[in-house]
Amino acid sequence: MSEAVRGRARAVRIVLLLVALALMLIAPVFVEEFWLRTGFAAFGAIIGAIGLNLLVGTTGQLSLAHAFFLAVGAITYVFVSGSPGGTVETTDGLGLPPLVGMLLGVLLAGVAGLVFSPIAARLRGIYLGVASLGLVFIGQHVLNTWTSVTGGFNGRTTPQFNLFGFSFGSDNPPLTVLGVPFNAPERLWYLGLFLAIAAYIFAKNLLRSRPGRALQTLRDSEVAAAVMGVDVQGYKARVFLVSSMYAGLAGVLYALSIGSVAPESFALDLSVLYLAMIVLGGLGSVGGAALGAIFVSALPLVFQQYADSLPLVSDIGEGGVNAGQAARILFGLAIILVVVFEPAGLAGLSRRFRRKGKRPEVSSATAPATTAVSTPFHRPAQGSTT
Numbered sequence: 001m002s003e004a005v006r007g008r009a010r011a012v013r014i015v016l017l018l019v020a021l022a023l024m025l026i027a028p029v030f031v032e033e034f035w036l037r038t039g040f041a042a043f044g045a046i047i048g049a050i051g052l053n054l055l056v057g058t059t060g061q062l063s064l065a066h067a068f069f070l071a072v073g074a075i076t077y078v079f080v081s082g083s084p085g086g087t088v089e090t091t092d093g094l095g096l097p098p099l100v101g102m103l104l105g106v107l108l109a110g111v112a113g114l115v116f117s118p119i120a121a122r123l124r125g126i127y128l129g130v131a132s133l134g135l136v137f138i139g140q141h142v143l144n145t146w147t148s149v150t151g152g153f154n155g156r157t158t159p160q161f162n163l164f165g166f167s168f169g170s171d172n173p174p175l176t177v178l179g180v181p182f183n184a185p186e187r188l189w190y191l192g193l194f195l196a197i198a199a200y201i202f203a204k205n206l207l208r209s210r211p212g213r214a215l216q217t218l219r220d221s222e223v224a225a226a227v228m229g230v231d232v233q234g235y236k237a238r239v240f241l242v243s244s245m246y247a248g249l250a251g252v253l254y255a256l257s258i259g260s261v262a263p264e265s266f267a268l269d270l271s272v273l274y275l276a277m278i279v280l281g282g283l284g285s286v287g288g289a290a291l292g293a294i295f296v297s298a299l300p301l302v303f304q305q306y307a308d309s310l311p312l313v314s315d316i317g318e319g320g321v322n323a324g325q326a327a328r329i330l331f332g333l334a335i336i337l338v339v340v341f342e343p344a345g346l347a348g349l350s351r352r353f354r355r356k357g358k359r360p361e362v363s364s365a366t367a368p369a370t371t372a373v374s375t376p377f378h379r380p381a382q383g384s385t386t
Helices: 003-030 033-058 066-081 098-121 125-145 184-208 210-220 222-227 232-258 268-281 286-309 323-341 347-357
Strands: none
Touching: 003 033, 003 184, 033 066, 033 184, 033 210, 033 232, 033 268, 033 286, 066 098, 066 125, 066 232, 066 268, 098 125, 098 232, 125 268, 184 210, 184 232, 184 286, 210 222, 210 232, 222 232, 268 286, 268 323, 286 323, 286 347
């Protein structure tokens, strides 16, 4: 493909991204509260999926412990930012600003990943995946027994996030844009959008850098990476640190999205969902991780919201398929269709469209088909001259 064609394709992608960004910026003015809350949940999932994709898709280290790192970020936030002197289930905490709680949640999740990284450095493949399960089981035990911090079985209510006196969880101070009052859903939408874009840009720049290329070399062959001078153990520790910090931030947004955290919120099925996000989106692709996160996190909520409008759906207790069951069935079918017809994930769709736009070019210097060219990888046919 010529430079002119590449330039036009790059310009089209930039224009599409700008249009999509503009639509997301003005969305709170036009869309309903359901879509804003669903979008905020999707933004948190995007951050967590990008972090897991750096570990699994880019470096090739299978991990099922993502739910544990999300729990570290979420529990740290609700405890650090909770007001002291209240009940365990509601406001008991350190009373520090929510921004401090968010930052500590991200840092402690990263420390947890760094502590686990020496074990991860000794294992690969399915063995690492099985070992990472231990963190989820340990996390469940801690969440259920450390009641003074976690709230135990009943969990804890999530404190509202505010920044320099501006609340994202209420209408304080009042804010109106184009006649539309900006309450919690609208404000949380912009918070999630900003953090998701920042996480996306950081991951893209990381993969383009020298450390990013080293991480991709680890995925292909650790022996070859070591021969090329890559510090295998060091880079494995660093990618666990970065991936866990992403999960910690996703855990904070997850807590803000659901309004409370409990041990059952961070069970093994959450890790499986995040693994499904990056597989469906496309392993090794930052954009694919974002698409997979939207697919897995938002699609069940949309199906649940509109399942009553589907044919053959009945109310609970009337027999047949109710709205919740119909939503799960449709979601499962959607996953199967993506895996069967697009094994490369949702990111493979864009690559397929780009390939269709390419035209094979024939250079003027190309030898005719009847002329045999001798190279180290091509042996001329018998009877030909060189």
